[in-house]
Amino acid sequence: MGKGSNVQKTQAASDKAKKDATAKKCTICMQTFVVNSRPPLLYQHVTAKYPDLIDNPAQCFTELVRYDPNDPKGEKAAAAAKAAPKKKSKAKKGNIDDLDTLLDVGLKKK
Template identity: 50%
Template sequence: MGKGSNVQKAQAARERNQKKLGKSDEERKASAAKVKLDSAAFMCKICRQTFMVNAKTSLLYLHVTAKHPEKKDEPTVCFDALAGYDPADPDGLKAAAAPVATVVKPKKVVKKEDDLSLLLDAGLKKGK
Protein backbone atom coordinates (compact mmCIF):
# COMPACT_ATOMS: atom_id res chain seq x y z
CA MET A 1 0.00 0.00 0.00
CA GLY A 2 1.15 3.49 -0.76
CA LYS A 3 0.89 6.67 1.23
CA GLY A 4 -2.54 7.37 -0.23
CA SER A 5 -4.29 4.84 1.96
CA ASN A 6 -3.13 6.61 5.13
CA VAL A 7 -4.34 9.93 3.79
CA GLN A 8 -7.76 8.46 3.12
CA LYS A 9 -7.92 6.93 6.60
CA ALA A 10 -6.99 10.23 8.21
CA GLN A 11 -9.63 12.09 6.17
CA ALA A 12 -12.30 9.55 7.15
CA ALA A 13 -11.32 9.88 10.82
CA ARG A 14 -11.58 13.70 10.59
CA GLU A 15 -15.07 13.42 9.10
CA ARG A 16 -16.20 11.02 11.85
CA ASN A 17 -14.91 13.39 14.53
CA GLN A 18 -16.71 16.35 12.92
CA LYS A 19 -19.98 14.41 13.04
CA LYS A 20 -19.46 13.66 16.73
CA LEU A 21 -18.82 17.31 17.55
CA GLY A 22 -22.11 18.45 15.99
CA LYS A 23 -22.88 21.92 14.71
CA SER A 24 -20.59 24.89 15.06
CA ASP A 25 -21.66 28.07 16.84
CA GLU A 26 -22.34 29.87 13.56
CA GLU A 27 -24.52 27.00 12.33
CA ARG A 28 -26.50 27.02 15.59
CA LYS A 29 -27.05 30.79 15.39
CA ALA A 30 -28.15 30.59 11.75
CA SER A 31 -30.53 27.74 12.52
CA ALA A 32 -32.05 29.60 15.47
CA ALA A 33 -32.53 32.72 13.36
CA LYS A 34 -34.29 30.71 10.63
CA VAL A 35 -36.62 29.08 13.18
CA LYS A 36 -37.44 32.48 14.63
CA LEU A 37 -38.30 33.90 11.20
CA ASP A 38 -40.41 30.87 10.26
CA SER A 39 -42.35 30.94 13.51
CA ALA A 40 -43.35 34.57 12.99
CA ALA A 41 -43.91 34.46 9.24
CA PHE A 42 -47.44 35.92 9.45
CA MET A 43 -48.22 38.57 12.03
CA CYS A 44 -51.58 40.23 12.56
CA LYS A 45 -51.14 43.98 12.15
CA ILE A 46 -53.76 44.72 14.80
CA CYS A 47 -53.09 42.34 17.70
CA ARG A 48 -49.54 41.25 16.69
CA GLN A 49 -50.37 37.54 16.98
CA THR A 50 -47.92 35.43 14.98
CA PHE A 51 -48.57 32.41 12.79
CA MET A 52 -46.16 29.82 11.41
CA VAL A 53 -44.94 29.94 7.84
CA ASN A 54 -47.11 26.93 6.92
CA ALA A 55 -50.38 28.57 8.06
CA LYS A 56 -53.02 28.48 5.34
CA THR A 57 -54.98 31.54 4.29
CA SER A 58 -58.14 29.93 5.62
CA LEU A 59 -56.59 29.90 9.12
CA LEU A 60 -55.58 33.55 8.79
CA TYR A 61 -59.11 34.46 7.70
CA LEU A 62 -60.51 32.52 10.64
CA HIS A 63 -58.36 34.67 12.93
CA VAL A 64 -59.76 37.82 11.33
CA THR A 65 -63.37 36.70 11.76
CA ALA A 66 -62.87 35.47 15.32
CA LYS A 67 -60.66 38.17 16.80
CA HIS A 68 -61.50 41.18 14.62
CA PRO A 69 -65.05 40.72 13.30
CA GLU A 70 -65.35 44.40 12.38
CA LYS A 71 -62.50 43.89 9.84
CA LYS A 72 -64.13 40.86 8.24
CA ASP A 73 -64.90 42.79 5.05
CA GLU A 74 -61.28 43.95 4.71
CA PRO A 75 -59.03 41.08 5.86
CA THR A 76 -55.95 42.72 4.34
CA VAL A 77 -56.00 45.14 7.26
CA CYS A 78 -54.74 42.23 9.38
CA PHE A 79 -52.73 40.18 6.87
CA ASP A 80 -51.32 41.19 3.49
CA ALA A 81 -51.46 37.54 2.43
CA LEU A 82 -55.28 37.70 2.37
CA ALA A 83 -55.35 39.97 -0.69
CA GLY A 84 -57.83 38.41 -3.12
CA TYR A 85 -59.01 35.81 -0.60
CA ASP A 86 -62.55 34.51 -1.19
CA PRO A 87 -64.30 33.26 2.00
CA ALA A 88 -66.76 31.28 -0.12
CA ASP A 89 -63.84 29.35 -1.61
CA PRO A 90 -61.32 28.96 1.25
CA ASP A 91 -58.99 26.51 -0.49
CA GLY A 92 -59.12 28.22 -3.89
CA LEU A 93 -60.58 25.21 -5.64
CA LYS A 94 -63.24 27.13 -7.57
CA ALA A 95 -60.76 29.74 -8.73
CA ALA A 96 -58.38 27.05 -9.91
CA ALA A 97 -61.12 25.21 -11.79
CA ALA A 98 -62.63 28.31 -13.45
CA PRO A 99 -60.07 29.12 -16.17
CA VAL A 100 -60.31 25.69 -17.78
CA ALA A 101 -60.36 25.93 -21.56
CA THR A 102 -62.87 24.02 -23.61
CA VAL A 103 -61.72 20.52 -24.30
CA VAL A 104 -61.34 19.68 -27.95
CA LYS A 105 -62.16 16.09 -28.64
CA PRO A 106 -59.86 14.39 -31.13
CA LYS A 107 -61.41 13.33 -34.38
CA LYS A 108 -62.13 9.68 -34.76
CA VAL A 109 -59.75 8.03 -37.15
CA VAL A 110 -61.41 5.62 -39.47
CA LYS A 111 -59.21 2.58 -39.68
CA LYS A 112 -58.85 1.26 -43.18
CA GLU A 113 -58.71 -2.44 -43.63
CA ASP A 114 -55.31 -3.76 -44.49
CA ASP A 115 -55.23 -4.70 -48.11
CA LEU A 116 -52.27 -6.89 -48.90
CA SER A 117 -52.62 -6.24 -52.60
CA LEU A 118 -51.71 -2.58 -51.98
CA LEU A 119 -48.52 -3.72 -50.26
CA LEU A 120 -47.67 -6.01 -53.14
CA ASP A 121 -48.31 -3.20 -55.62
CA ALA A 122 -45.92 -0.99 -53.66
CA GLY A 123 -43.16 -3.50 -54.19
CA LEU A 124 -43.14 -5.16 -50.83
CA LYS A 125 -43.00 -8.88 -50.52
CA LYS A 126 -45.66 -10.83 -48.68
CA GLY A 127 -43.32 -13.20 -46.89
CA LYS A 128 -39.96 -14.98 -47.15
Protein backbone atom coordinates in the same frame (compact mmCIF):
# COMPACT_ATOMS: atom_id res chain seq x y z
CA MET B 1 -14.20 20.29 5.03
CA GLY B 2 -17.47 21.74 6.28
CA LYS B 3 -18.13 25.45 6.31
CA GLY B 4 -18.29 26.86 9.80
CA SER B 5 -18.36 25.21 13.17
CA ASN B 6 -21.28 23.39 14.70
CA VAL B 7 -21.88 26.39 16.95
CA GLN B 8 -22.28 28.65 13.93
CA LYS B 9 -24.62 26.18 12.26
CA THR B 10 -26.71 25.88 15.43
CA GLN B 11 -26.89 29.66 15.73
CA ALA B 12 -27.97 30.01 12.09
CA ALA B 13 -30.65 27.34 12.53
CA SER B 14 -31.89 29.04 15.68
CA ASP B 15 -32.08 32.42 13.94
CA LYS B 16 -34.01 30.89 11.03
CA ALA B 17 -36.45 29.16 13.40
CA LYS B 18 -37.14 32.45 15.20
CA LYS B 19 -37.66 34.25 11.90
CA ASP B 20 -40.01 31.53 10.60
CA ALA B 21 -42.02 31.55 13.84
CA THR B 22 -42.89 35.21 13.40
CA ALA B 23 -43.13 35.39 9.61
CA LYS B 24 -46.77 36.50 9.41
CA LYS B 25 -48.13 39.17 11.70
CA CYS B 26 -51.58 40.66 12.17
CA THR B 27 -51.27 44.38 11.45
CA ILE B 28 -53.83 45.23 14.14
CA CYS B 29 -52.93 43.16 17.21
CA MET B 30 -49.41 42.11 16.10
CA GLN B 31 -50.07 38.44 16.85
CA THR B 32 -47.54 36.34 14.97
CA PHE B 33 -48.06 33.20 12.92
CA VAL B 34 -45.55 30.69 11.59
CA VAL B 35 -44.32 30.98 8.02
CA ASN B 36 -46.40 28.06 6.72
CA SER B 37 -49.72 29.40 8.06
CA ARG B 38 -52.35 29.06 5.34
CA PRO B 39 -54.99 31.69 4.49
CA PRO B 40 -57.85 29.75 6.18
CA LEU B 41 -56.03 29.98 9.52
CA LEU B 42 -55.34 33.68 9.07
CA TYR B 43 -58.97 34.25 8.07
CA GLN B 44 -60.08 32.37 11.18
CA HIS B 45 -58.03 34.83 13.26
CA VAL B 46 -59.81 37.74 11.55
CA THR B 47 -63.28 36.27 12.12
CA ALA B 48 -62.54 35.45 15.76
CA LYS B 49 -60.98 38.77 16.77
CA TYR B 50 -62.38 41.26 14.25
CA PRO B 51 -65.85 40.22 13.03
CA ASP B 52 -66.37 43.69 11.58
CA LEU B 53 -63.45 43.09 9.17
CA ILE B 54 -64.83 39.88 7.66
CA ASP B 55 -65.53 41.70 4.39
CA ASN B 56 -61.98 43.08 4.25
CA PRO B 57 -59.57 40.64 5.95
CA ALA B 58 -56.61 42.21 4.14
CA GLN B 59 -56.62 44.92 6.80
CA CYS B 60 -55.12 42.28 9.11
CA PHE B 61 -53.05 40.25 6.67
CA THR B 62 -51.94 41.34 3.21
CA GLU B 63 -51.97 37.65 2.19
CA LEU B 64 -55.79 37.76 2.31
CA VAL B 65 -56.26 40.39 -0.42
CA ARG B 66 -58.14 38.05 -2.80
CA TYR B 67 -59.07 35.36 -0.28
CA ASP B 68 -62.55 33.86 -0.67
CA PRO B 69 -63.76 32.09 2.49
CA ASN B 70 -66.29 30.14 0.40
CA ASP B 71 -63.42 28.77 -1.72
CA PRO B 72 -60.48 28.47 0.70
CA LYS B 73 -58.37 26.28 -1.59
CA GLY B 74 -59.09 28.32 -4.71
CA GLU B 75 -60.60 25.33 -6.53
CA LYS B 76 -63.67 27.21 -7.79
CA ALA B 77 -61.56 30.05 -9.14
CA ALA B 78 -59.22 27.59 -10.87
CA ALA B 79 -62.15 25.72 -12.42
CA ALA B 80 -63.70 28.96 -13.65
CA ALA B 81 -60.42 30.04 -15.20
CA LYS B 82 -60.04 26.66 -16.87
CA ALA B 83 -63.61 26.73 -18.23
CA ALA B 84 -63.28 30.26 -19.59
CA PRO B 85 -62.65 30.38 -23.32
CA LYS B 86 -59.03 30.98 -24.12
CA LYS B 87 -58.10 33.68 -26.55
CA LYS B 88 -56.27 32.35 -29.55
CA SER B 89 -53.43 34.50 -30.68
CA LYS B 90 -53.63 35.41 -34.30
CA ALA B 91 -50.44 35.44 -36.29
CA LYS B 92 -49.40 38.91 -37.20
CA LYS B 93 -49.27 39.72 -40.86
CA GLY B 94 -45.74 39.34 -42.10
CA ASN B 95 -44.68 37.25 -39.11
CA ILE B 96 -42.51 34.35 -40.28
CA ASP B 97 -42.40 31.64 -37.62
CA ASP B 98 -41.56 28.29 -39.11
CA LEU B 99 -39.01 26.80 -41.48
CA ASP B 100 -41.55 25.85 -44.16
CA THR B 101 -42.69 29.45 -44.43
CA LEU B 102 -39.08 30.56 -44.78
CA LEU B 103 -38.51 28.03 -47.53
CA ASP B 104 -41.65 29.13 -49.35
CA VAL B 105 -40.37 32.68 -49.32
CA GLY B 106 -37.18 31.55 -51.03
CA LEU B 107 -34.59 31.01 -48.32
CA LYS B 108 -32.55 27.84 -48.59
CA LYS B 109 -31.45 25.32 -45.93
CA LYS B 110 -27.72 25.18 -45.26
